[in-house]
Amino acid sequence: MHPEFDVDLLRTFVAVVEAGSFTKAAATVHRSQAAVSMQIKRLEGMLGTTLFARNTRNLSLTRPGNTLLEYARRVIDLHEEAWSAIVRPEVTGRVVLGAPDDYVSSLLSPVLRRFSNLYPHVEIEIVCAQSTALAPMLADNKIDLAFVTRDRKLRGEYVRSEPMVWVGASEDTPVLAASPLPVGLYEPGCVARAHTLAALDAARIRYRAAYSSASLLGLVATVDAGLAVIALTRCSVPSRLAILGDAQGLPKIEPLEIVVARSAKSDRPTCDYLAAQMIQDLSVRAQPRASAAGASASSSALPRDERASDVQPRA
Numbered sequence: 001m002h003p004e005f006d007v008d009l010l011r012t013f014v015a016v017v018e019a020g021s022f023t024k025a026a027a028t029v030h031r032s033q034a035a036v037s038m039q040i041k042r043l044e045g046m047l048g049t050t051l052f053a054r055n056t057r058n059l060s061l062t063r064p065g066n067t068l069l070e071y072a073r074r075v076i077d078l079h080e081e082a083w084s085a086i087v088r089p090e091v092t093g094r095v096v097l098g099a100p101d102d103y104v105s106s107l108l109s110p111v112l113r114r115f116s117n118l119y120p121h122v123e124i125e126i127v128c129a130q131s132t133a134l135a136p137m138l139a140d141n142k143i144d145l146a147f148v149t150r151d152r153k154l155r156g157e158y159v160r161s162e163p164m165v166w167v168g169a170s171e172d173t174p175v176l177a178a179s180p181l182p183v184g185l186y187e188p189g190c191v192a193r194a195h196t197l198a199a200l201d202a203a204r205i206r207y208r209a210a211y212s213s214a215s216l217l218g219l220v221a222t223v224d225a226g227l228a229v230i231a232l233t234r235c236s237v238p239s240r241l242a243i244l245g246d247a248q249g250l251p252k253i254e255p256l257e258i259v260v261a262r263s264a265k266s267d268r269p270t271c272d273y274l275a276a277q278m279i280q281d282l283s284v285r286a287q288p289r290a291s292a293a294g295a296s297a298s299s300s301a302l303p304r305d306e307r308a309s310d311v312q313p314r315a
Contacts, residue, residue, distance in 0.1 A: 003046050005046075006042075007075065007076060007079050008039070009039050009042060009043045009046075010043075010072040010076055011029065011076055012025065012031070012043075013039075013069075013072055014069065014072050014073060014110075015029050015110075016052070017069055018109070018110050020239070022036050022037055022059075024235070028281065028282070030283075040052070047064065047068070049062070049064045050062050050065075051064060051065035051068060052065055058239065077113075080114060080117040083118075084118040084119070084120075090121065091119050091121065091122055091270060092122065092270075093121075093122055093123070093268065093269070093270035094122070094123040094124075094125065094270065095122060095125070095144050095145060095270045095274050096124075096125045096127060096142070096143045096144045096145075097126050097127070097143065097145045097146070097274065098126075098127040098128075098129060098134040098137060098138065098143040098145070098146040098147070098148070099126065099127075099128065099134075099146065099147040099148065100128065100129065100130050100131060100134075100148070100216070101215070101216050101217075102216040102232070102233060102235075102236035103147055103148075103233075103258070104126060104128055106233075106235040106236045107147075107235055107282055108278070111277055111278055111281045111282060112124065112126075114277065114281065115273070115274055115277045118273075118277070119273060122270050122273075122274075124274070127143055129214075130186070130187060130190060130214045131149040131154060132187065132189050133214070134154075135148075135154050138261055138263050139263075141264060141265045143263060144262070144265070144266040144271045145261070145262055145263070145266060145275055145278075146260070146262075147159075147258065147259075147260055147278055148258070148259060149190070149191045149192065149257065149258060149259075150191070150256075150257040150258070150259045151190075151191045154261050155259065155261065156259035156260050156261030156262065157259055157275070158258075158259055159258045159259055159260055159278065159283050160257075160258050161255045161256070161257055162233045162234065162235055162255055162257075162258055163233070163234045164192065164195060164196070164231050164232065164233055164234070164253040164254070164255055165231065165232065165233075165234045165237065165243045166229055166231055166243065166244040166245060166248070166253070167223055167230050167231070167232050167237050167241050167242070167243060168223060168229045168241065168242050168244050169223050169224065169226050169241065170242050171242045171244065171247070171248070173226060173242070174226065175227065175229060176229070176249075179206055180207045181205060181208070181229065182208055182211075182227060182228040182229070183196070183200070183207045183208070183209060183210060183211075183229060183230065183231075184210060184211040184212075184223065184227075184228040184229070184230040185197070185209055185212050186212070187212060187213065188212070190214075191256060192231065192232075192233075192256060195231075195253050195254045195255075196253060198254065199231075199251040200251065202251065203250075203251035205249075205251065210228040211227065216232070216236060219232070220238060224241075229244065229250070231253055233256060260278050260279055262275065
């Protein structure tokens with residue numbers, strides 16, 4: 001008789017695939033990295049095969065791993081549908097959720113899939129926009145919930161702290177030799193831009209704002225073209241690009257705090273359930289915040305505006 005699949009093991013397996021690493025998956029399933037590794041070993045032992053091809057740069061699925069992934073998702077979905085059909089009340093309605101495109105693609109996809117399994121009669125409309133654009137929409141009740149970066153205008157329930165990292169076409173991309181350093185930046189007024197500029201200023205690195213965009217794809221395109229380096233949340237870095245840092249002489253950047261914010265008209269069960277699902281699935285216990293590369297908390301927390309052609313001199 002074959003051993004029975006443990007849904008908890010399958011859930012961890014899917015989390016590792018979707019997160020792209022054991023470390024990121026650990027935060028998703030609320031376990032330590034060692035516990036995640038042990039669960040994957042248990043699953044591989046049950047099946048008598050290797051599910052992941054491991055090397056120093058990437059974590060990829062083997063052929064048996066690819067086969068299992070489809071079945072694992074189906075088992076998890078059926079498990080949650082069955083549980084919901086018996087335990088959950090019949091919930092219907094509509095929720096409008098706003099979030100930046102990088103958060104939707106890197107963090108929210110598995111949450112939304114699970115929510116739709118638990119509440120199949122709830123319609124979700126997703127509005128993709130930067131946090132700066134979602135703030136007035138939330139205030140005007142044009143969206144119900146927002147999964148966004150915390151700033152002075154956007155307060156909500158804390159979910160997690162997301163590290164920011166430098167990104168280039170390669171670890172030795174030629175733009176690193178340029179002076180001033182060409183940097184691609186998010187739109188003026190956003191926290192990610194403020195933290196990036198604060199880190200550069202604190203490290204006294206000469207730079208020029210080579211490109212400005214509210215779009216993740218637009219910023220990534222400048223890196224693909226070898227025109228600039230950019231700063232992104234680590235969860236949203238495309239696997240084809242290189243994460244840069246101390247080895248390239250680039251400073252640490254203060255992380256972003258992600259919150260779930262609600263409109264004044266979101267006081268209804270559908271919004272309650274979706275907000276709770278995002279917090280439950282994505283919450284990471286807050287860590288003490290350290291100032292990035294000597295930047296003061298006040299200078300890195302406030303948005304900074306400058307013209308795209310500005311060159312910042314070494315102090």
